[in-house]
Amino acid sequence: MLSKAYTKYIQSLHHKKFRDADNVFIAEGSKVVMDLLRSGIFSCQQILGMQHWLQENEPAIRKQYAGPLQVVEGFELEKVSALSTPNQVLAVFKKSTTTSIQAKGKIILALDTIQDPGNLGTIIRIADWFGIQAIICSENCTDMYNPKVVQSTMGSLGRVAVTYTNLPAWLQKNSNIKIYAAALAGKNISQLKGVTEAIIVIGNESKGISYEVMELCTEKITIPKTGEAESLNAAVAAGIILSHIGQ
Secondary structure (H helix, E strand, O other), X not given: OOOHHHHHHHHHXXXXXXXXXXXXXXEEOHHHHHHHHHHOOOOEEEEEEOHHHHHHHHHHHOOOOOOOEEEXXXXXXXXXXXXXXXXXXXXXXXXXXXXXXXXXXXXXXXXXXXXXXXXXXXXXXHHHHOOOOEEEEEOOOOOOOOHHHHHHHOOHHHOOEXXXXXXXXXXXHOOOOOEEEEEEEEEEHHHHOOOOOEEEEEXXXXXXXXXXXXXXXXXXXXXXXXXXXXXXXXXXXXXXXXXXXXX
């Protein structure tokens, strides 16, 4: 059985200040946990799982992790889970060490004040789908280790490098690379075929790209519309743009 103290500790990791204090985060669900284990990017600290799940997956787990496996009952998992419906396993991982990202010769996503955890997680997953290896986040983007973000990535967090920085300063440093701003008016994205080096800026869900960041962008690009919707979800826009660029 989980002790009351450890139960409270896992619950505290739902909140950023406690994750930051211990430099750890939680991941839930078979696919997410196993993908993060296999990535080798994050060091696993603890695995809590239903007995049948641990028995079935222990051989694969032991290829990456030699630490303790804690058997838990359903009601215990429910107490510590950040999900509305707990999913067999929860693991505690150490955060990765932030490394500088080189934009030269790559397509990089730059996110300006993305605040919805589901959006950030989905954008990370979309980047993984299209082979984008790195994402630059402004310092006021939502935390990549928020449980909702981790869950939404479906394991892609272990394959896409995500870094937080002063976005205007980073864009200035990389001003020798073409910087495209996703906007409501600009060059049709169908004209971006063949691009192999670029920074694609995606703005805030409601306000779009900030003035300070927009001033540093080389060119505005847009997804042409035929309907009456005022705008697209940030993650949807990122997916459509990445499906056109570089092809």
